[in-house]
Amino acid sequence: MIGLSCFKGSAVLAVIFICKGLECLAENQIKNNDLFCFVLTYSYLCSRKTSKMEKMEQSPIYILGIESSCDDTSAAVLRDGILLSNVTASQAVHESYGGVVPELASRAHQQNVVPVVHEAIKRAGIQKEQLSAVAFTRGPGLMGSLLVGVNFAKGFARSLGIPLIDVNHLQGHVMAHFIKTPDGNEVAPPFPFLCLLVSGGNSQIVKVSAYNDMEVLGQTIDDAAGEAIDKCSKVMGLGYPGGPIIDRLARQGNPKAYQFSEPHIPGLDYSFSGLKTSFLYSLQKWVKDDPDFVEHHKEDLAASLEWTIVDILMKKLRLAVKQTGIKHVAVAGGVSANNGLRNAFHDHAKRFGWTVYIPKFSYTTDNAAMIGIVGYYKFLDKEFCPIDAPAFSKVTFK
Ligand code: ADP
Ligand code: MG
Numbered sequence: 001m002i003g004l005s006c007f008k009g010s011a012v013l014a015v016i017f018i019c020k021g022l023e024c025l026a027e028n029q030i031k032n033n034d035l036f037c038f039v040l041t042y043s044y045l046c047s048r049k050t051s052k053m054e055k056m057e058q059s060p061i062y063i064l065g066i067e068s069s070c071d072d073t074s075a076a077v078l079r080d081g082i083l084l085s086n087v088t089a090s091q092a093v094h095e096s097y098g099g100v101v102p103e104l105a106s107r108a109h110q111q112n113v114v115p116v117v118h119e120a121i122k123r124a125g126i127q128k129e130q131l132s133a134v135a136f137t138r139g140p141g142l143m144g145s146l147l148v149g150v151n152f153a154k155g156f157a158r159s160l161g162i163p164l165i166d167v168n169h170l171q172g173h174v175m176a177h178f179i180k181t182p183d184g185n186e187v188a189p190p191f192p193f194l195c196l197l198v199s200g201g202n203s204q205i206v207k208v209s210a211y212n213d214m215e216v217l218g219q220t221i222d223d224a225a226g227e228a229i230d231k232c233s234k235v236m237g238l239g240y241p242g243g244p245i246i247d248r249l250a251r252q253g254n255p256k257a258y259q260f261s262e263p264h265i266p267g268l269d270y271s272f273s274g275l276k277t278s279f280l281y282s283l284q285k286w287v288k289d290d291p292d293f294v295e296h297h298k299e300d301l302a303a304s305l306e307w308t309i310v311d312i313l314m315k316k317l318r319l320a321v322k323q324t325g326i327k328h329v330a331v332a333g334g335v336s337a338n339n340g341l342r343n344a345f346h347d348h349a350k351r352f353g354w355t356v357y358i359p360k361f362s363y364t365t366d367n368a369a370m371i372g373i374v375g376y377y378k379f380l381d382k383e384f385c386p387i388d389a390p391a392f393s394k395v396t397f398k
Contacts, residue, residue, distance in 0.1 A: 061132045061379055062124075064156070065372025066117065068149030069141025069169045070200070071100045073112035074368035077124035077131075081376045082180045085123035086362065086369040089116050098234045106144030113152050120368070131162055133384070135375020138166035139392030140201070146391035154387055165375045166385040168395060172370035173197055173332040174208055176363040179373045189328045189357045196317050198341070199333030199365075200226035200241070203270045203313070205320045208330075211377045217320055218268025225309055226335045228272035232279045232305050236294050246302045247338050253303030255340075258282065260308050268316050268323075275308060306340045314344050321354065330357035337364040 060080045067074040074088040089112040094100045121128050136153035139146060157164040174195045178188045189195075194217075195206045203226075204219040223231075226243055233242020238249075261278040263271040283301075286293045294301065321327060331345055336359055345356040363370060378384075 061376065062126060062130050063165075063372045063375040063379060064117070064121070064128075064131050064134045065167075065368040065370075065375055066113070066134065066136040066149045066153050067169070067172070067366055067368040067371045068109045068113065068145050068152075069137045069139070070145055070366060071105045071108070072366040073109045073116050073149075074366065074371075075113075075117040075120035076368035076372045077120050077126065078179075078369070078372040078376055079124075079126075081178070081373060082182055082184075083369050083372070084125065084182075085120045086367055087116050087120040087123065088367055095240050098240045099230070100142070102142045102144050105142055106148055109145055109148035113148055117152070117156070128156075128160065131160060133157070133163040133165050133375060133379050134160075135165040135167050135371050135378070137169045137172065137371050138385075138389065139395040140169055141391075141393065143391060143393045146393070150389075150391045158387060163379070163384040164387065164389075165378045165383065166389055167371045167374045167378070169366075169371075170197060170202060170204075170206075170395075171212075171214060172374050173199065174206060174214060174330070175211060175374045175377070176332055176359050176367075176370040177330055177357050178211070178377075179363060179369050187357070189330050189355075192324075192326055193328035193330055193357070194317070194320055194324065194326050195330040195332055196313060196336075197333045198225045198313065198331070198335035200224060200230065200243075200335075202333065203272065203335075205268050205317060207324060207326070211374070212381075212383075217324070218270065218316060220270040220272060221265065222271050222273040223276060225270070225272055225313060226333070228276045229305070229309065229335070231276050235280050235283060236298060236301060238298070243334060243338065246306055247340070249299050249302035250306040250340060251303075253299030253301070255303040255307035257297070257300035258304040260304065262308065262312055268320050270312065270316060272309070272312070275312070279305060306338065310338070310340045310344050313341065314348065318348070318352070321352070327352075327354045328357070329354045330359075332359060332364070334365040337361055 063078045065076040071091040071094055072088050076086040077084045091105060091108045093104050093108055134153045134157040136149050138150060154164060174197060180186055192207060192209045195208050197204045197206055201224050203224045205217045207215045207217050229246050230240060230242040233246055238245045260275050263274050265271045335341060342358050345358055348354050349356045
């Protein structure tokens with residue numbers, strides 16, 4: 001209510017809310033409504049009155065991307081699809097819990113979103129009034145986390161008088177391959193291509209026929225690959241997130257030292273919960289005989305776990321290539337940062353004549369650049385979303 005009255009022109013109330021927003025920032029205790037009012041008010045006072053139509057016809061096109069689906073608060077600015085800035089605040093608060101705590105994640109997003117967006121715009125070297133549209137992650141993700149980014153994006157876009165663009169987080173991961181940088185050395189995959197999308201929440205093989213035409217050919221029926229890695233790391237007492245730790249240790253270990261059970265799932269679907277259980281039971285047995293087993297063998301354990309997961313992923317991907325005849329194959333998502341998986345892609349390119357596409361490390365885990373690039377393509381197609389569009393905790397490609 002009060003935020004809306006600011007929009008109608010009450011400068012007095014606007015000043016009161018800016019003071020309130022700053023007070024909240026100073027005391028580090030921003031709540032949802034405070035934040036929303038602060039952003040609306042601040043943007044209202046600073047924005048020029050540029051109409052939506054003027055913005056749509058302008059050139060170049062500046063897109064602000066906002067990502068807040070899990071535990072990374074990220075903002076990016078793109079000019080005509082070229083990345084100018086990509087700022088991410090990761091949340092260390094979850095480390096001691098061995099996994100993401102949803103309530104803590106949304107609180108951290110509330111603290112981070114204003115400074116992260118501010119920094120992204122500053123690093124891009126533009127004024128916020130130059131933005132053409134705001135693209136935001138609408139889902140899937142943790143509802144509390146999503147709500148912060150969604151409401152911020154709505155307030156910011158509304159106050160600047162520019163369109164709002166909703167982005168599917170999974171589509172963002174796949175489209176990370178289309179982010180251009182000023183040096184322009186990137187090679188984007190041609191349509192159609194296959195994409196192995198592997199993260200903490202998803203393991204899917206996707207057929208990508210266009211930026212907005214993606215079909216899931218197979219996916220995990222239980223845990224995601226990243227989730228399995230994180231949980232195995234946790235039972236070894238190695239910390240969270242486990243992915244980068246396992247990756248580092250695996251470089252020094254023997255991938256054939258231990259064997260863990262592999263799933264027998266028909267078709268192109270995956271399963272990782274059996275592997276996780278097999279890893280846990282084996283470890284419990286070994287630790288019973290030698291309490292220092294993990295300490296003495298962590299490199300071999302990490303290398304064998306990584307080898308098994310990569311083997312499971314690549315087997316189904318080979319089947320997908322065989323079934324579709326598509327040999328342009330990309331990888332995306334947080335687990336695509338894994339060196340063992342990246343090497344397996346290069347190896348398959350040599351052995352099977354695939355053309356492979358491996359993202360830069362900075363575009364593997366959650367980031368706003370990938371949300372911005374989808375926003376750019378949707379902007380060109382004038383695919384905007386209404387101000388009352390809700391967030392989705394679960395959503396797939398179609
Ligand atoms: P989300 O599932 O929320 O979209 P991300 O796309 O950011 O998450 O992926 C996070 C996952 O990626 C975590 O499970 C993390 O352990 C995993 N990960 C990150 N880096 C690596 C790595 N080098 N090797 C393996 N897994 C990794
Ligand atoms: Mg992700």
